[in-house]
Amino acid sequence: MVIITISRQFGSGGRELGRKLAAALGFDYYDKEIIAAIAENMSMDVDYVGGALDNAGLPSFTPTLGNSFAFYTTSPQTSLMLEERKVLEEIAKKGKDCVIVGRNADIILREYNPISLFVCADMESRVRRCVANAPEGEDLTAKQLEKKIRQIDKSRTLSRSMLTSAKWGRADAYNLVVNTAGWDREKLTKAVAEYVRAYINRA
Amino acid sequence: MVIITISRQFGSGGRELGRKLAAALGFDYYDKEIIAAIAENMSMDVDYVGGALDNAGLPSFTPTLGNSFAFYTTSPQTSLMLEERKVLEEIAKKGKDCVIVGRNADIILREYNPISLFVCADMESRVRRCVANAPEGEDLTAKQLEKKIRQIDKSRTLSRSMLTSAKWGRADAYNLVVNTAGWDREKLTKAVAEYVRAYINRA
Numbered sequence: 001m002v003i004i005t006i007s008r009q010f011g012s013g014g015r016e017l018g019r020k021l022a023a024a025l026g027f028d029y030y031d032k033e034i035i036a037a038i039a040e041n042m043s044m045d046v047d048y049v050g051g052a053l054d055n056a057g058l059p060s061f062t063p064t065l066g067n068s069f070a071f072y073t074t075s076p077q078t079s080l081m082l083e084e085r086k087v088l089e090e091i092a093k094k095g096k097d098c099v100i101v102g103r104n105a106d107i108i109l110r111e112y113n114p115i116s117l118f119v120c121a122d123m124e125s126r127v128r129r130c131v132a133n134a135p136e137g138e139d140l141t142a143k144q145l146e147k148k149i150r151q152i153d154k155s156r157t158l159s160r161s162m163l164t165s166a167k168w169g170r171a172d173a174y175n176l177v178v179n180t181a182g183w184d185r186e187k188l189t190k191a192v193a194e195y196v197r198a199y200i201n202r203a
Numbered sequence: 204m205v206i207i208t209i210s211r212q213f214g215s216g217g218r219e220l221g222r223k224l225a226a227a228l229g230f231d232y233y234d235k236e237i238i239a240a241i242a243e244n245m246s247m248d249v250d251y252v253g254g255a256l257d258n259a260g261l262p263s264f265t266p267t268l269g270n271s272f273a274f275y276t277t278s279p280q281t282s283l284m285l286e287e288r289k290v291l292e293e294i295a296k297k298g299k300d301c302v303i304v305g306r307n308a309d310i311i312l313r314e315y316n317p318i319s320l321f322v323c324a325d326m327e328s329r330v331r332r333c334v335a336n337a338p339e340g341e342d343l344t345a346k347q348l349e350k351k352i353r354q355i356d357k358s359r360t361l362s363r364s365m366l367t368s369a370k371w372g373r374a375d376a377y378n379l380v381v382n383t384a385g386w387d388r389e390k391l392t393k394a395v396a397e398y399v400r401a402y403i404n405r406a
Contacts, residue, residue, distance in 0.1 A: 169374050171321050178379065179378045181378075187401060197398070198390060
């Protein structure tokens with residue numbers, strides 16, 4: 001079984017690359033399905049679960065109930081993170097080749113020796129991509145988008161720091177780092193799929 | 204013309220990958236030739252030039268001649284760095300496809316849009332590689348080797364910081380980051396050469 005995990009800078013096209021890579025390789029694909037499964041298992045709202053997990057590292061998401069000791073009790077985030085681990089473990093235990101986007105799956109599933117990818121791009125390319133992919137009604141300026149991108153990167157750094165000392169975005173924390181700037185999407189998918197096929201037979 | 208630059212963690216096998224990559228692609232290859240050219244142009248000893256450039260970021264290599272203003276005069280390192288830039292520019296101006304290992308060539312030659320690679324591996328693999336490649340007579344323990352590796356990484360970080368705010372070893376500072384751990388060397392060369400060929404036709 002081969003598990004490919006994808007960490008990505010917001011706006012770099014990592015999610016799309018993951019989806020296309022799974023299709024090219026004939027692998028299962030997990031992304032928002034993970035949050036949906038956690039929400040269902042916990043009988044919670046899917047948007048709340050997504051927001052709480054994405055901001056698990058931020059102090060404002062650790063409610064203290066009147067006294068500071070509450071910090072050390074089980075917060076909703078802790079329960080969600082445990083459930084997230086359980087859902088990821090269940091995916092791995094299926095024993096089927098798959099691509100998992102986000103969720104620090106490279107760390108949580110490290111004993112399965114995943115191929116860990118980090119997908120990035122320069123800020124200009126990321127802003128341009130966000131403008132092109134903006135949901136209807138969103139009308140942020142380039143400056144506002146850059147601020148949003150930096151905030152999301154920061155929350156990903158923080159949520160990763162709860163699980164490992166190997167910093168998010170450090171080159172040597174992954175098996176392969178791909179910079180998407182300037183690439184045609186189909187050509188990039190093909191190039192990364194080739195590299196992954198070689199990686200599987202690397203020894 | 205395509206210039207491939209290779210930054211690498213000490214002991215990761217980046218130099219060897221660069222040499223094999225140049226051979227696989229039929230590109231020119233530059234490595235120690237650069238230091239040799241600088242030494243010849245400056246009529247200086249090649250080992251002194253190598254040491255001074257590799258440690259250009261360290262304060263102990265910026266001699267102050269009796270008063271602190273000397274810091275701002277042209278130090279030997281500054282002259283060497285300017286000569287290094289000149290030698291790299293001359294290589295680029297030849298207009299021939301090439302691989303350049305080290306020397307922060309990705310930064311110095313950025314206007315030539317090089318394909319910048321960062322080559323890394325986990326510490327255990329790097330120590331193992333250093334033991335296997337140790338020059339005759341060197342008999343360092345794994346612990347001593349790890350210390351040496353960290354020192355060299357640090358001096359590379361410092362010498363890069365004199366040229367750019369994009370930190371050495373940050374994933375998004377390169378076009379591709381390759382982790383060599385567990386790879387057969389020939390297979391890795393082939394996989395990276397394929398990726399580079401795709402990159403050249405990426406648009």
